[in-house]
Amino acid sequence: MFNKILIANRGEIALRIIRTCKEMGIKTVAVYSKADADSLHVRFADEAVCIGPPPGKDSYLKIPNIIAAAEVTNADAIHPGYGFLSENAEFSRVCAENDIKFIGASEEMISKMGDKATAKATMIAAGVPVVPGSDGLLESAEQGIKMAKEIGYPVMIKATAGGGGKGMRLIKEEGEFKKAWDSARQEAAASFGNDGMYMEKFVEEPRHVEIQIVGDSNGKACHLSERDCSIQRRHQKLIEETPSPIVSQELREKMGAAAIKGAEAIKYEGAGTVEFLVDKNGDFYFMEMNTRIQVEHPITEEVTDYDLIKEQIKVAAGEPISGRNYYPQLHSIEVRINAEDPANGFRPSPGKITNLHFPGGHGVRIDSHVYAGYTIPPFYDSMIGKLIVSAQTREEAIIKMKRALEETVIEGIKTTIPFHLKMMQDEAFKSGNFTTKYLDTWDFSVLKD
Numbered sequence: 001m002f003n004k005i006l007i008a009n010r011g012e013i014a015l016r017i018i019r020t021c022k023e024m025g026i027k028t029v030a031v032y033s034k035a036d037a038d039s040l041h042v043r044f045a046d047e048a049v050c051i052g053p054p055p056g057k058d059s060y061l062k063i064p065n066i067i068a069a070a071e072v073t074n075a076d077a078i079h080p081g082y083g084f085l086s087e088n089a090e091f092s093r094v095c096a097e098n099d100i101k102f103i104g105a106s107e108e109m110i111s112k113m114g115d116k117a118t119a120k121a122t123m124i125a126a127g128v129p130v131v132p133g134s135d136g137l138l139e140s141a142e143q144g145i146k147m148a149k150e151i152g153y154p155v156m157i158k159a160t161a162g163g164g165g166k167g168m169r170l171i172k173e174e175g176e177f178k179k180a181w182d183s184a185r186q187e188a189a190a191s192f193g194n195d196g197m198y199m200e201k202f203v204e205e206p207r208h209v210e211i212q213i214v215g216d217s218n219g220k221a222c223h224l225s226e227r228d229c230s231i232q233r234r235h236q237k238l239i240e241e242t243p244s245p246i247v248s249q250e251l252r253e254k255m256g257a258a259a260i261k262g263a264e265a266i267k268y269e270g271a272g273t274v275e276f277l278v279d280k281n282g283d284f285y286f287m288e289m290n291t292r293i294q295v296e297h298p299i300t301e302e303v304t305d306y307d308l309i310k311e312q313i314k315v316a317a318g319e320p321i322s323g324r325n326y327y328p329q330l331h332s333i334e335v336r337i338n339a340e341d342p343a344n345g346f347r348p349s350p351g352k353i354t355n356l357h358f359p360g361g362h363g364v365r366i367d368s369h370v371y372a373g374y375t376i377p378p379f380y381d382s383m384i385g386k387l388i389v390s391a392q393t394r395e396e397a398i399i400k401m402k403r404a405l406e407e408t409v410i411e412g413i414k415t416t417i418p419f420h421l422k423m424m425q426d427e428a429f430k431s432g433n434f435t436t437k438y439l440d441t442w443d444f445s446v447l448k449d
């Protein structure tokens, strides 16, 4: 087992990783930017190293500084959390070259899954269902137009280096093709330095359902059932839950088996998420694979009683997985508490938290790094915490979430709490019958006071 882990991240996820390390008897090193000197991850780690000025690109993304921090503190492993360097192939390689275990995917795996057309081809070869579309990249707009005729409109073109909606266009008829093609390629070139595009049939009104998997160094993988992340705004997830209201035990077994098939085909090691779209008929299609721990991992932990960070560390140290799959024993919901004003276009609201009270009680979990008097810096993402509740049924979980949100006090800044409170009383949300487009037409003006 590792002696000392450096956490190459900040905020709630850095704290989350430190907590499990403490329980495992592993020493921890925090790294922090000048803006984060007063952060709890710095306080709770055994050691802390300042790695640069506030901007992420000068600190949490600066590979040489992080490697140097690991060298001087004698850390034998690095946990990257999510975001920042968690899916950076170069960082994974540099860790390996310096004999530091990267608690995440290999350089090769990150590259393969990071290129979405390659990831899709890999999953087709493994027998995982995918959305019908182009076989690899499109060579030209003309080829794309010809193919769209065969597939039938509407189609989507997607940047192979994309994900999360960037460089993606919905095309409803041939007349729109050329313009969409040019703008998507331009956006992809500017964002990723890669303008490769592929095509898919458009799946109307889907649900976003993802399967949590863990693979070990023996090439075995297991799944921990699904998370439903259909409540999103502009590709930002706001609410996640498990089990999914639209997934039957039969579908869960099928999607779980497909995710394992994909993971074992590539000898995937570590925790990963296989994202699917599920259509009205309950047919599911592979979208992307994330080779990191995800923000929403706690709901899976709560319903399966499985510490995902602990298992990431164990498989990185070469230990085998248990060999069984895990199914939800409860219903869990997570809401993301962001320092944003939901009544005004989710405008960021950094600043000082003047007064704070977090909720408690049975089935309530808070993953957060903030405290009364803490100032949220403007340099990073705006998530200041996650509220996770668990109960026997979805109905009880929604009631518990409403109660916990009502108990929460965060003063001095705007947060997404008023939105979540409304959602817990929203008829469509309560019915469980909604799609990824639900928030496109939701009336946020009801949040104005």
Ligand code: MV4
Residues within 6 Å of the ligand: 131, 156, 163, 164, 165, 200, 201, 202, 203, 204, 206, 207, 208, 229, 230, 232, 235, 277, 287, 288, 436, 437
């Ligand atoms: C799609 C789709 C419909 N059909 N692909 C959005 C981000 C990326 N992960 C994939 N995305 C989509 N791909 C086909 N063939 C609809 C979306 C999509 C979406 C997916 C999941 C959650 C929210 C979404 C919001 C808009 C579009």
